[in-house]
Amino acid sequence: MEKSTIKLLLYYLIAAALGAALHFLFTWLPNPITALVSPVRESVWEHVKLLYFPLLGAALLLGRGGNGMGRTPWLLSLPVSCAILAGVGYLYHITLRGESLYVDLALYFVLLAVGFLLPRALWPLCEWPGTDKAALLLTALLGGLIVWFTFFPPDTALFADLGGAVRTFLTIPV
Numbered sequence: 001m002e003k004s005t006i007k008l009l010l011y012y013l014i015a016a017a018l019g020a021a022l023h024f025l026f027t028w029l030p031n032p033i034t035a036l037v038s039p040v041r042e043s044v045w046e047h048v049k050l051l052y053f054p055l056l057g058a059a060l061l062l063g064r065g066g067n068g069m070g071r072t073p074w075l076l077s078l079p080v081s082c083a084i085l086a087g088v089g090y091l092y093h094i095t096l097r098g099e100s101l102y103v104d105l106a107l108y109f110v111l112l113a114v115g116f117l118l119p120r121a122l123w124p125l126c127e128w129p130g131t132d133k134a135a136l137l138l139t140a141l142l143g144g145l146i147v148w149f150t151f152f153p154p155d156t157a158l159f160a161d162l163g164g165a166v167r168t169f170l171t172i173p174v
Contacts, residue, residue, distance in 0.1 A: 007062075008062070008116060011058050011061065011062060011116070012058075012112065012113065012116050015054035015055065015057065015058050015112060015116075016054070016108075016109060016112055018053070018054045018057070019050040019051065019053070019054045019108065019112065020050075022037060022038045022039075022049065022050055022053060022054075023038065023039060023047075023050055024038075025037065025038035026038035026039060026040055035150055036146075036147060036150055037049060037053050040150060041153070041159075041161040041163070042161055042162045042163025043153070043158065043159050043160055043161055043162060044085075044086060044089035044090050044093055044094065044158050044159075044162070045086065045149060045153070045158050045159045046150075046159075047085065047089060047104075047108075048082045048085055048086055048142075048146065049146055050108060051078075051081055051082050051085055051108070051111060051112060051115060052078065052082055052142065052143065052146060054112065055074075055077070055078045055081060055082075055112070055115045055116075056078060056139070056143075058074065058115070058116065059071055059074030059075050059077075059078060059139075062074060063075070063119075070126065070132075071132075071135075072126040072131055072132045072135045073118070073119035073120070073122040073123050073125070073126055073135075074119045075135035075136060075138070075139045076118075076119070076122045076125065076126075076131070076135045076138070077114075077115050077116075077118035077119050077122055078115060078138075078139050078142070079138045079139060079141075079142050080114075080115075080118060080122075081111050081112070081114050081115035081118065082142060084111055084114065085107065085108075085111050086158065088107060088111075089107065090157070090158055092107070093162055094157045094158070094160075099162075
């Protein structure tokens with residue numbers, strides 16, 4: 001196996017473990033800081049955090065330096081992967097009323113892999129002028145929406161707690 005493939009696989013496994021740990025972080029340590037990076041509710045939107053933060057870490061680590069692909073394709077793959085998760089999660093959980101943990105796990109691991117493989121496909125886009133700024137803006141905008149909707153989730157299906165519990169940020173003990 002090529003050295004870069006081993007490195008990519010290792011980072012994927014670390015990101016997958018980090019995302020799995022993030023799922024339970026708020027349950028273990030309920031406070032406003034952990035609420036920003038961990039799902040507060042069992043909503044489709046809150047689970048976007050499980051992809052966003054591990055992929056952001058991978059983008060910052062794997063995209064550093066001037067050699068290789070750089071950060072731009074990694075930052076482009078991040079909102080794409082998160083949008084696919086929100087779309088497929090909405091279709092499965094809201095439209096089709098699916099509740100299988102195995103489907104959720106498969107969706108998470110597959111979309112995390114997509115987030116790791118997509119930068120190679122998006123590399124040609126990085127030659128366009130302004131793509132680096134657009135990628136940074138999209139990633140920052142998604143991060144801002146994650147923070148905003150953690151504190152002020154709208155009353156729509158994408159943000160509905162599908163786990164039955166009524167945990168919102170407003171009920172977090174401060």
